[in-house]
Amino acid sequence: MTTTTEPTKAVTPPPEPKTPLLERLRVPGGFALGAVLLLGIAPLALSDFRLALLAKYLCYAIVAVGVSLAWGRGGLLVLGQGVFFGLGGYAMAMHLKLADAADTGEKLPDFMQLYGTGDALPWWWEPFANPLFALAMTVLLPMAVAALLGFLVFRRRVKGAYFAILSQALAAALSIWLIGQQATTGGTNGLTDIQGFFGYSLDDPVNQRMVYFVIAAVLLALMALARQLFVSRYGELLIAVRDSEERVRFLGYNPANVKLVAYVVAAGMAGLAGALFVPAVGIISPALIGIVPSIGFVIGAAVGGRASLVGAVLGAIAVAWAQSTLSDAFPAGWTYFQGLLFVLAVGFLPGGLASLWTVARNRRTRQASSGGTA
Amino acid sequence: MTVILNQSFTGISIGAVLLLIALGLTLTFGQMGVINMAHGEFIMTGAYTTYVLQKSISSAGISLLVALPVAFVVAGLMGALLEWLLIRRLYTRPLDTLLVTWGVSLMLQQLARDIFGAPNVQTHAPDLLTDNVSVGGGITLANSRLFILGLALLCVLALTIVLRTTPLGRRIRAVVQNRDLAEVSGIATGQVDRMTFFIGSGLAGVAGVALTLVGPIGPTMGTNYIVDAFLVVVVGGIGQLKGSVITAFALGVLQSVLEYSTTVSVAKVIVLVAIVAFLQWRPQGLYTLRTRSLA
Numbered sequence: 001m002t003t004t005t006e007p008t009k010a011v012t013p014p015p016e017p018k019t020p021l022l023e024r025l026r027v028p029g030g031f032a033l034g035a036v037l038l039l040g041i042a043p044l045a046l047s048d049f050r051l052a053l054l055a056k057y058l059c060y061a062i063v064a065v066g067v068s069l070a071w072g073r074g075g076l077l078v079l080g081q082g083v084f085f086g087l088g089g090y091a092m093a094m095h096l097k098l099a100d101a102a103d104t105g106e107k108l109p110d111f112m113q114l115y116g117t118g119d120a121l122p123w124w125w126e127p128f129a130n131p132l133f134a135l136a137m138t139v140l141l142p143m144a145v146a147a148l149l150g151f152l153v154f155r156r157r158v159k160g161a162y163f164a165i166l167s168q169a170l171a172a173a174l175s176i177w178l179i180g181q182q183a184t185t186g187g188t189n190g191l192t193d194i195q196g197f198f199g200y201s202l203d204d205p206v207n208q209r210m211v212y213f214v215i216a217a218v219l220l221a222l223m224a225l226a227r228q229l230f231v232s233r234y235g236e237l238l239i240a241v242r243d244s245e246e247r248v249r250f251l252g253y254n255p256a257n258v259k260l261v262a263y264v265v266a267a268g269m270a271g272l273a274g275a276l277f278v279p280a281v282g283i284i285s286p287a288l289i290g291i292v293p294s295i296g297f298v299i300g301a302a303v304g305g306r307a308s309l310v311g312a313v314l315g316a317i318a319v320a321w322a323q324s325t326l327s328d329a330f331p332a333g334w335t336y337f338q339g340l341l342f343v344l345a346v347g348f349l350p351g352g353l354a355s356l357w358t359v360a361r362n363r364r365t366r367q368a369s370s371g372g373t374a
Numbered sequence: 375m376t377v378i379l380n381q382s383f384t385g386i387s388i389g390a391v392l393l394l395i396a397l398g399l400t401l402t403f404g405q406m407g408v409i410n411m412a413h414g415e416f417i418m419t420g421a422y423t424t425y426v427l428q429k430s431i432s433s434a435g436i437s438l439l440v441a442l443p444v445a446f447v448v449a450g451l452m453g454a455l456l457e458w459l460l461i462r463r464l465y466t467r468p469l470d471t472l473l474v475t476w477g478v479s480l481m482l483q484q485l486a487r488d489i490f491g492a493p494n495v496q497t498h499a500p501d502l503l504t505d506n507v508s509v510g511g512g513i514t515l516a517n518s519r520l521f522i523l524g525l526a527l528l529c530v531l532a533l534t535i536v537l538r539t540t541p542l543g544r545r546i547r548a549v550v551q552n553r554d555l556a557e558v559s560g561i562a563t564g565q566v567d568r569m570t571f572f573i574g575s576g577l578a579g580v581a582g583v584a585l586t587l588v589g590p591i592g593p594t595m596g597t598n599y600i601v602d603a604f605l606v607v608v609v610g611g612i613g614q615l616k617g618s619v620i621t622a623f624a625l626g627v628l629q630s631v632l633e634y635s636t637t638v639s640v641a642k643v644i645v646l647v648a649i650v651a652f653l654q655w656r657p658q659g660l661y662t663l664r665t666r667s668l669a
Contacts, residue, residue: 077469156657173646180639335484342477
């Protein structure tokens with residue numbers, strides 16, 4: 001009987017698993033494809049009218065990027081994104097109205113001459129005459145409001161449905177407040193009939209196209225930013241907070257801060273979207289920022305896939321497109337369809353349409369593996 | 375002084391409406407953590423039930439009395455159906471339930487529009503309820519408001535009795551306190567859930583009947599009240615009636631007093647700020663079930 005000792009082999013480290021080229025090129029390739037589609041093909045293929053519509057949908061898509069971050073990755077059901085969209089939109093519209101008035105030599109915007117009691121500009125309108133201040137406010141104001149509400153709410157561990165209801169109530173309160181202040185905010189009508197955009201007339205189709213390019217570029221930039229957040233350490237932490245907040249707390253992190261960042265960033269994105277919406281559509285009004293549109297912002301992301309950036313963006317565009325095409329043709333049918341879409345997409349396909357592929361692939365591999373063992 | 379008293383009475387009657395709506399929500403929210411956005415459409419169902427009954431029964435008084443139980447059953451059945459079709463499949467995902475029921479609420483609104491038309495419809499209040507009572511000192515109370523207040527208190531009383539004394543109430547409380555333990559004790563939690571949903575939605579139907587006395591009936595009438603009612607539940611705390619009762623009246627009075635001293639829109643904003651401030655002090659609401667769960 002001989003005992004043979006196994007000769008010690010030099011341990012070679014296993015070769016690094018090589019990600020296939022296709023896999024590595026997926027993200028930059030997809031981004032480039034999106035850029036070509038949005039900045040190259042769409043402006044060539046679409047008429048002025050359709051391009052203006054697309055610009056509007058892209059504004060909703062920008063909101064969806066933030067929703068995907070806060071809700072898809074952070075688990076915060078943000079039912080009040082309309083507030084931030086509105087704050088950004090009103091900040092921009094106030095400046096543009098003031099600029100329009102200055103162009104025509106008036107002291108006050110047109111609606112104030114109609115409803116206003118005095119002939120003095122309200123003090124809180126005055127700083128918005130400065131374009132830089134107004135531009136900064138479109139992002140900073142929503143972020144400040146979100147930071148304040150988020151700090152107070154997350155600090156006390158108010159979460160889940162409570163947070164959703166509070167954010168929804170905020171949307172209701174802002175739109176009711178705006179309606180009530182007709183003399184200074186235009187009331188139900190909102191701020192309408194915006195003529196120029198930093199010196200460029202919005203009646204000119206060329207300038208409308210320019211606005212579209214700005215919006216598309218902002219969308220692409222914010223998607224890149226969100227993607228970087230998703231893959232960063234912070235993105236991992238955010239998912240951990242979504243899936244098990246207590247464990248994250250036991251590990252020594254403060255989940256309140258993690259959630260706050262996501263909420264504030266999403267608010268800033270919504271504010272920027274609102275600001276870009278104003279030159280693209282020419283109006284901002286309480287009806288565009290209340291409870292119903294706020295839920296609409298979430299629904300687009302839910303249909304496309306809340307946790308998937310591309311899914312959320314495409315979902316937002318598709319839902320907005322379907323709304324404007326179908327609701328004109330079949331007003332009653334569209335509402336049923338919309339309701340059914342919410343029920344089916346959220347209830348039975350929680351990953352959204354983006355998960356269809358994964359669901360199908362899992363089913364196929366399951367079948368294959370069960371076939372192999374049988 | 376009279377103004378303040380009159381405003382407080384208005385506030386109390388607003389509170390009574392909120393209470394009627396929030397009672398059903400407290401039940402379903404407390405029991406299952408389910409946020410039912412279609413709750414507002416069950417209110418609408420109750421209101422349209424009153425409208426239909428008044429078409430067939432000419433006497434306004436009798437039709438109103440008949441409408442109360444009928445609306446309870448009709449709205450309750452719709453709620454139970456919703457629970458059976460959708461909500462029980464989504465128990466582990468409360469936030470998704472919110473969006474799904476929002477979809478349902480859209481469809482129900484459109485259904486009402488297709489059946490009854492988009493414009494608001496009106497019912498006739500019984501003569502007895504259109505009068506005012508004068509209680510001296512220049513204070514007048516509208517009978518309809520008193521009726522709603524009485525109805526709300528009656529519903530609280532009935533619900534308290536059901537929860538405290540009946541076997542069903544005992545089971546409901548057991549499931550609210552600890553679902554798993556209730557289940558291993560032999561309680562069919564699924565059935566209890568359905569009954570809870572029936573009662574909660576039925577109460578929304580009753581609220582709808584009451585609302586026909588103070589406002590028009592339309593497809594979107596539910597959405598006007600639903601957010602305020604949710605706030606009542608959030609502030610009042612989950613799973614206990616007394617929190618909702620106190621909060622509904624407090625919010626009603628606060629709202630109407632602020633409306634008097636400022637404007638409707640500013641009052642809304644102040645109330646919301648007050649609620650966020652209140653949650654700093656009691657994040658779980660006024661009254662809460664003490665559990666050892668972390669969630």
